[in-house]
Amino acid sequence: MTTSARRTALRTMKAVRIHEYGNGNVLRYEDAPVPDIAPDDLLVRAVAASVNPVDWKVREGHLRSMIRHPMPLTLGWDVSGVVEAIGAEVTRFKVGDAVFSRPDIQRNGTYAEYVAVRESEAAHKPRTISHVEAASLPLAGITAWEALLAAGRLAAQQRVLIHAGAGGVGSLAVQLARAQGAHVIATASASNRALVWSLGADEVIDYRSQRFSDAVRDVDLVFDTIGGETQELSWSVLKPGGTLVSIISPPSQDRALALGMHGAFVFIEPNAAILAELAGRVDMGKLRPIVGAEFALEDVAKAHAFSETGRAVGKIVLYVGRP
Numbered sequence: 001m002t003t004s005a006r007r008t009a010l011r012t013m014k015a016v017r018i019h020e021y022g023n024g025n026v027l028r029y030e031d032a033p034v035p036d037i038a039p040d041d042l043l044v045r046a047v048a049a050s051v052n053p054v055d056w057k058v059r060e061g062h063l064r065s066m067i068r069h070p071m072p073l074t075l076g077w078d079v080s081g082v083v084e085a086i087g088a089e090v091t092r093f094k095v096g097d098a099v100f101s102r103p104d105i106q107r108n109g110t111y112a113e114y115v116a117v118r119e120s121e122a123a124h125k126p127r128t129i130s131h132v133e134a135a136s137l138p139l140a141g142i143t144a145w146e147a148l149l150a151a152g153r154l155a156a157q158q159r160v161l162i163h164a165g166a167g168g169v170g171s172l173a174v175q176l177a178r179a180q181g182a183h184v185i186a187t188a189s190a191s192n193r194a195l196v197w198s199l200g201a202d203e204v205i206d207y208r209s210q211r212f213s214d215a216v217r218d219v220d221l222v223f224d225t226i227g228g229e230t231q232e233l234s235w236s237v238l239k240p241g242g243t244l245v246s247i248i249s250p251p252s253q254d255r256a257l258a259l260g261m262h263g264a265f266v267f268i269e270p271n272a273a274i275l276a277e278l279a280g281r282v283d284m285g286k287l288r289p290i291v292g293a294e295f296a297l298e299d300v301a302k303a304h305a306f307s308e309t310g311r312a313v314g315k316i317v318l319y320v321g322r323p
């Protein structure tokens, strides 16, 4: 009997959980129960999970006024893996299917050998990439899609400024904006300029050596992935009637009204339809996941510390199990 089969039989698995909010020291790689599945759930045997900044924000308790998580809590809300079991009402998937998902952030997450994911939150994994690459896509990809294409209504020929073009969300946003036929301007450190060009940016602004607001103007859409002063300065680069979409904090509606512009805030939800679109683009060679760092699940504290530096390039992925 394999280790994994033995754990399933025992109904225990390895997971990274927290029992209290705090710094990286609260992360525990430990035994946890294999989740029970509801009739509309898939039980996914995870091959890879990815790290998003929201993971350490939840770990630190920053979202506790928004989300009431019970403890202990398994962190992580991106997974790629294989369907191990299905609930009685599941129709789109069967045991053995390779799937990827950004599951419900209200439930236990994906830093675990087995994850319960609603059928409505999963899609078939892109065929042409590994589980490690697929795990990097769901949360960041849905975010970039919702911000640029849904909230921002980005159209061909429009000019878009994407902050943090080398980041997890930004590296996908640059590619989606390019595919939309937009003129893409992105900010990045000089060391990431070549990468961001290769993703399809027309202009890359080194935000450390010059203020982006001195270098950019007449933009139809700004995608704010930074907040604070960056969001404030972003109004000045927009055209009249332009739109500022943030994933950090809601832009001031008073400011937008006074300037004759639009402001929108996006906080993403699971979305299987967008996952299927992303998978299709990947398999057509039109979207490329960027995995900048990989860690074993038990080394998650190192992965969080790296994410918290704000210097990650593309996504940080955790290996969980065998494909």
Ligand SMILES: NC(=O)c1ccc[n+]([C@@H]2O[C@H](COP(=O)([O-])OP(=O)(O)OC[C@H]3O[C@@H](n4cnc5c(N)ncnc54)[C@H](OP(=O)(O)O)[C@@H]3O)[C@@H](O)[C@H]2O)c1
Binding pocket: 052, 053, 054, 139, 140, 143, 163, 164, 165, 166, 167, 168, 169, 170, 187, 188, 189, 190, 192, 207, 225, 226, 230, 246, 247, 248, 266, 267, 268, 307, 310, 311, 312, 313, 314, 315
């Ligand atoms: N509302 C939502 O639903 C939602 C969804 C996803 C993410 N988020 C949030 O969005 C933010 C970005 O997420 P992410 O996953 O893309 O983060 P990330 O991958 O950790 O971002 C790292 C990147 O940020 C860049 N960066 C740091 N400071 C910058 C600045 N002042 N200007 C431009 N670039 C800067 C760095 O670029 P260089 O190394 O090139 O300097 C690095 O490549 C996080 O705060 C996350 O929590 C919100």
